[in-house]
Amino acid sequence: MNLLYFTTSLLLISTALCGVKDLRDHYESRNGAVGARSASPQNAESLQDDTVTNDLIPEGDDEEDYLDFDKILGEDEEDYTDIIDVLPEIKSTEKIPGNIYELFPGKTRIQRLNIINANFGFDLYRSIKETTNATENILLAPVGVSTALATVSLGTKGQSQSQILSTLGFKDFINASSKYEILTVHEVFRKLTHRLFRRNFGYTLRAVSDLYIEKDFAIREDFQNNLKNYYFAEAQIGDFEDKAFLSKINQRIHKLTKGLIKEALSNLSPDLLLLLVNCIYFKGTWENKFPAEYTHNANFRVSDKEIVKVPMMKTKGNFLVAVDSELDCDVLQLPYVGNISMLIAMPHKLSGMKLLEKQLNSHVVEKWQKIMTNRTRDIYLPRFKLEKNYNLKDVLSNMGVKDVFTAKADFSGITNEDINIGLFQQQGSITVNEEGTQAASLTTVGFTPLSIQTRFIVDRPFLFFIYEHRTNCLIFCGRVSNPTKS
Template identity: 35%
Template sequence: MKMGILLVLACASFLVPVSKAQDASLNITELTTKNMDFAMNLYRKISSYHDKNIFFSPLCISTAFATLSMGAEGLTREEIIKGLNLNLLERDGQPELIPELFQQLQGNITLNGELQLDQGTALFVRLDFEVEKTFGDQIKKFFNADIQNIDFANAKASKATINDYIKRMTGDRVMEAVSDIDPFTQLMLINTIFFQGKWELPFDPKHTENDRFHVDKYNLVQVPMMFREDKYYHASDNSLKVKVLRLPYEGDIAMLILLPNKGVDYTSIDDEISAEHFLGWVKQLKKTKLEVQVPKFKMDQSYAMHKILPHLGIASVFENTANLSGLSREQGLKVSEVLHKAVIEVDEKGTRAAAVTVTGMTGYSLPTSFVVNRPFFFFIYHEITNSLLFMGRVIDPTKM
């Protein structure tokens, strides 16, 4: 009988702004670019299932699987690294290079003490389960991971212990990430990310008023629309027919809003979103005085990644052919489930959330307003490293 490993990825974000720290190394830049393209590929796969709101943390997911890859061998490891879009970063004789890059990235992101970004990795294992010492040492070294023994046979108590851990690590934002536990579970790998930030240019609640949001050509909803007039960085991509707005947080984080032009279906943008375009948008941002209107919204999204990731090439780790011999000598290990849960709340004070082709691009000349009153995309990223922490799309701000 195959023994299942359950991965739970819980993400909560509360956003923050930018001060310049030391330049990121080229290797970290390569890592963040590759992770960004992984995020776009994952977004497209998720979006193919429905036309609703989407929110997830690509950094949370890639960190969890980078951790798991250290216990994988052969085809299983190759699929994980390639699926994460990190295969081009591999170097012969340097098996620890990718984990080192994740470690350096985390250090660069948190270098500025103003930023609250907490990532956590924990391994909950069966009482008599033996983790390979090398694997245990490596995940402790690179991901500061905790390994805790737990009695999965006592499903109620183990579920409470794990959910309490996730709740604590995400600032009480992610609740009941694990709804039930199979008593035959061998191991659970938990990765959390928690980010809280305040707008550098906060919105005055007195100026927030209900206004129309065009879900599509035929449906309108009333939403609380925040308003502020100030100097903002923004741009226009004429080739894709989208506008871009940067909303900075206090620290080194910003939200980039991608708003399709009026009359442009957001689905026409899906296939064009890439790291190259994202970096191009950031490069072309120009500062000017602008009236900004952005809806308040909350989202609580959950995804069964074990059903999605095989479409990105990460398949054998979920099958009976999985090779996780670097994690444990126990026979028959495979990953049974990967649960990813992410929550976000955007209001006047800031954001709370618990995962270039420059042709045709110009800065706005003298726009007067940037009104986000139709479906849009958003990206929360670390500005110094261009690391994408969270991304999503809002079709209907009144839906969770």
């Protein structure tokens, strides 16, 4: 069985409109620069080294890299406010806490899909957490994995496709309306790419997908057309045994991620036939910046036995805050300029992280956002930088996506040859500093406003979630157990 490799170089996502063409044309026609506003870090000699990467590619605007999706797709704003509320009947015996359909009424199709994507992201987080030490940091870009698997599903059939649709929750999405079908999922991903592809909203969010094909490997034309139509994936023919070819792919990833992802494709199998690369890039500036002169050394309790010194940032302003008495944690929303923010959930006790991680789902996040109250606070948040690289083959297989990694894989939608996925890799990097971030049951819980506290001090392990609010898209998420480690 030949190998199909899939890698998500996460800190960026992608978008490109092209057919199969020579690699030289691809690189000569685009320079891969990603426009964004710079956020220059300020250093303090009394603190440890700044967490900002110093060798990033200079920021710049390149109109050729920013596609006019409004013109390309010919869609207007009504496409995103159209609400379809033909929900499946749920028998009384099926009305269990946490039923996903309870979150769907009043939501657009994009928001519904992102509720599904977030739930999958939380499940993926839990699966990775099971193989990770409690004091280790975690970083994921859930929408990147969802997009990648949705893209792969275009070329699958039979049980291989069914496993992807079930594990990601796409079947639940399809069942939400009599007007939905499998292609609806891909159509909504197409619009989601449109909505998330932003640079003039006060932040930069960039999505790019590329498809690389071995020069002697034939794939179905309809698969190529679907990739182009739904995911804007640009296919290029090349030679995976040619080091210069791999070097150019690495250079492109390096540019698209502004230097955050380096040497992504260092060890590839010589049997490689097809490579799909998905990148996500985000850069945001805090609405309330943390003045560098307020940053100071402070204690951060990693565990009952370990305390580390961290550069603790400080700011003051009006912030949305809540306390979840059921999960025994505080919740803080830190907005970036634009309709995007970082949500922080911090257990009151070190031992409370296990319960929070276990119970986390889209219902809980929605309740947090509904119960939050706006108060003037002093906010203390450690600077941190995370860099992670995960091979998700075993994780996804344990979650239910099994066949695509084995001889049972049915990729007859791509080719007549027998292929499977030999690598499913996600790399990520996130930097949080004073300027911002570069880089996502009806559960009835007892929520009460955090109204009497005047300070929110993040001095122990916490979870973070970066949401684009208009689409309800969970872009990045993770756990910071020790800010001094990446």
